[in-house]
Amino acid sequence: xxxxxxxxxxxxxxxxxxxxxxxxxxxxxxxxxxxxxxxxxxxxxxxxxxxxxxxxxxxxxxxxxxxxxxxxxxxxxxxxxxxxxxxxxxxxxxxxxxxxxxxxxxxxxxxxxxxxxxxxxxxxxxxxxxxxxxxxxxxxxxxxxxxxxxxxxxxxxxxxxxxxxxxxxxxxxxxxxxxxxxxxxxxxxxxxxxxxxxxxxxxxxxxxxxxxxxxxxxxxxxxxxxxxxxxxxxxxxxxxxxxxxxxxxxxxxxxxxxxxxxxxxxxxxxxxxxxxxxxxxxxxxxxxxxxxxxxxxxxxxxxxxxxxxxxxxxxxxxxxxxxxxxxxxxxxxxxxxxxxxxxxxxxxxxxxxxxxxxxxxxxxxxxxxxxxxxxxxxxxxxxxxxxxxxxxxxxxxxxxxxxxxxxxxxxxxxxxxxxxxxxxxxxxxxxxxxxxxxxxxxxxxxx
Ligand code: NAD
Numbered sequence: 216x217x218x219x220x221x222x223x224x225x226x227x228x229x230x231x232x233x234x235x236x237x238x239x240x241x242x243x244x245x246x247x248x249x250x251x252x253x254x255x256x257x258x259x260x261x262x263x264x265x266x267x268x269x270x271x272x273x274x275x276x277x278x279x280x281x282x283x284x285x286x287x288x289x290x291x292x293x294x295x296x297x298x299x300x301x302x303x304x305x306x307x308x309x310x311x312x313x314x315x316x317x318x319x320x321x322x323x324x325x326x327x328x329x330x331x332x333x334x335x336x337x338x339x340x341x342x343x344x345x346x347x348x349x350x351x352x353x354x355x356x357x358x359x360x361x362x363x364x365x366x367x368x369x370x371x372x373x374x375x376x377x378x379x380x381x382x383x384x385x386x387x388x389x390x391x392x393x394x395x396x397x398x399x400x401x402x403x404x405x406x407x408x409x410x411x412x413x414x415x416x417x418x419x420x421x422x423x424x425x426x427x428x429x430x431x432x433x434x435x436x437x438x439x440x441x442x443x444x445x446x447x448x449x450x451x452x453x454x455x456x457x458x459x460x461x462x463x464x465x466x467x468x469x470x471x472x473x474x475x476x477x478x479x480x481x482x483x484x485x486x487x488x489x490x491x492x493x494x495x496x497x498x499x500x501x502x503x504x505x506x507x508x509x510x511x512x513x514x515x516x517x518x519x520x521x522x523x524x525x526x527x528x529x530x531x532x533x534x535x536x537x538x539x540x541x542x543x544x545x546x547x548x549x550x551x552x553x554x555x556x557x558x559x560x561x562x563x564x565x566x567x568x569x570x571x572x573x574x575x576x577x578x579x580x581x582x583x584x585x586x587x588x589x590x591x592x593x594x595x596x597x598x599x600x601x602x603x604x605x606x607x608x609x610x611x612x613x614x615x616x617x618x619x620x621x622x623x624x625x626x627x628x629x630x631x632x633x634x635x636x637x638x639x640x641x642x643x644x645x646x647x648x649x650x651x652x653x654x655x656x657x658x659x660x661x662x
Contacts, residue, residue: 227301235307243288320481336366385536416475433657443657465637468533522556530611562600
């Protein structure tokens with residue numbers, strides 16, 4: 216109730232990433248009377264938010280930022296001042312899975328959340344509402360409050376709220392404007408808050424599980440000659456199930472699904488629920504299997520060797536309409552092909568060239584540090600990427616890939632020319648007519 220009575224004039228958001236940036240931009244658009252400052256410790260990220268080329272790509276984001284930036288939306292590295300001036304502070308920092316652990320699960324690393332809380336505790340003055348937006352495990356809010364109150368100064372008071380974000384990259388602006396649900400929990404209702412915190416990764420675990428379920432069936436369809444698209448359509452028509460997140464593909468990626476499930480597995484292990492942990496771990500294992508299965512399919516079709524073969528990789532982002540490559544299946548596929556000696560020619564409409572080289576260099580830690588440099592070329596258009604190649608491997612479902620001139624592409628390729636459609640978006644019968652050998656997920660295609 217005391218929060219409801221507060222007049223919020225200034226907001227600060229700690230973390231200018233995929234969540235903090237778009238969320239605050241939309242908030243600034245919708246609340247022109249509130250001044251919103253998004254802060255980050257990364258100078259480069261803030262510089263990009265203040266430039267013409269924003270650090271992340273989201274449809275519609277450029278326009279929203281252009282309308283609000285300098286009016287009531289600001290990006291800054293001056294974290295202390297933004298905290299001091301704000302009535303309400305969002306914590307929207309990254310919560311990666313730890314890279315170590317005893318079982319298979321991985322706890323969420325809360326070091327950045329703790330860092331943000333300590334910074335607030337150090338500099339805050341007056342009454343502050345602190346809103347946890349990051350995906351955090353149960354009881355994290357309690358820990359934040361402990362840090363804040365343990366460092367309390369006279370005249371400072373805190374209230375803490377949980378408001379987990381459900382936006383999906385690629386549709387973030389629409390998700391924020393037309394949200395399916397907005398969840399807010401406060402410290403007055405600890406049970407309610409625990410439920411909200413659980414819900415965020417439970418939702419991601421369910422979505423990922425649907426993808427792994429349909430992907431598992433894609434393997435069965437390939438083995439039996441059925442078509443997974445038809446299976447998904449029939450299953451999805453059942454109103455109890457629904458059609459969303461039932462598209463078979465090379466596998467899921469992104470920063471959230473894997474880490475949130477690993478966190479769930481970790482919690483189950485801690486609660487001594489090994490069967491439940493194993494159940495959710497299987498969702499990740501199936502995703503790894505799908506990526507390996509797809510890469511294996513490419514190698515097998517190319518006469519079981521890709522050594523020194525030129526292969527075009529179309530799409531590097533983990534899904535369309537984002538430039539984000541975190542946990543992208545394209546990284547896994549590229550690594551396998553590079554390990555087998557292929558020469559990759561990569562094109563993605565939105566991913567930075569530097570980012571691709573960074574991801575591949577980190578994925579391919581080998582004895583030969585020059586390997587990635589010598590074996591990867593990055594292109595600015597799909598036609599130069601595919602020219603002279605033996606095969607095209609499509610890893611991201613960008614719309615522009617559907618309408619490429621495949622006759623022209625075919626003419627410029629080595630023969631026999633192969634296409635591996637990891638997203639099931641191309642017109643396979645047209646490609647077969649042109650002369651391509653076509654392989655996809657969940658369906659056997661004959662030439
Ligand atoms: P991100 O990595 O894109 O951005 C986090 C930012 O926080 C980074 O720029 C980092 O420099 C900054 N940061 C970290 N510690 C800081 C500190 N002490 N002071 C100032 N800046 C600091 O992460 P993201 O994708 O925006 O995710 C943020 C949270 O939201 C995570 O918990 C994630 O699980 C959750 N989430 C993400 C998505 C998504 O689609 N990306 C969706 C829903 C929820």
